[in-house]
Amino acid sequence: MTEETKTDAKPAAAESAERPSAIPPDEMARLTDEIVGALKTVYDPEIPADIYELGLIYKVDIDDDRMVKIDMTLTTPNCPSAAELPMQVESAVAGVPGVREAKVNIVWDPPWDPSRMSDEARTVLNMW
Numbered sequence: 001m002t003e004e005t006k007t008d009a010k011p012a013a014a015e016s017a018e019r020p021s022a023i024p025p026d027e028m029a030r031l032t033d034e035i036v037g038a039l040k041t042v043y044d045p046e047i048p049a050d051i052y053e054l055g056l057i058y059k060v061d062i063d064d065d066r067m068v069k070i071d072m073t074l075t076t077p078n079c080p081s082a083a084e085l086p087m088q089v090e091s092a093v094a095g096v097p098g099v100r101e102a103k104v105n106i107v108w109d110p111p112w113d114p115s116r117m118s119d120e121a122r123t124v125l126n127m128w
Contacts, residue, residue: 023064027098030098031062031066031099034098035060035062035093035096036052038092039051039060040052042088046080046081047075047125050121051072051085051089053118053121055115055117056074056075057070057071058107059071062099067100067103068094068100068101070089070090070105071107072106073107073111074106075112082106089102114127
């Protein structure tokens with residue numbers, strides 16, 4: 001059935017909220033923890049802190065097919081690592097057991113600023 005023929009259908013978001021996830025909760029928790037761990041292995045080459053603690057990761061979405069979509073930003077639009085960081089993130093996350101594929105979407109809204117950093121990153125960078 002195409003989208004045009006679903007005149008009385010509920011919005012897709014409502015349908016997915018009512019349908020149980022194909023990934024059991026304990027497996028989803030494991031995937032989430034391991035994805036965060038993988039993200040913490042990727043460092044901005046100009047800053048001695050990982051991209052997760054820097055607050056560059058805005059959203060991680062794991063769908064029922066184990067496709068992981070990541071919204072991330074960079075510290076500045078002119079970041080010299082703009083071409084390589086997204087590929088490093090995709091590679092790190094795709095290496096997590098159980099992840100089918102990882103795709104990074106670079107976003108600029110909201111813009112990154114130092115307030116997004118974790119206490120761990122602030123400590124490493126001595127930014128108190």
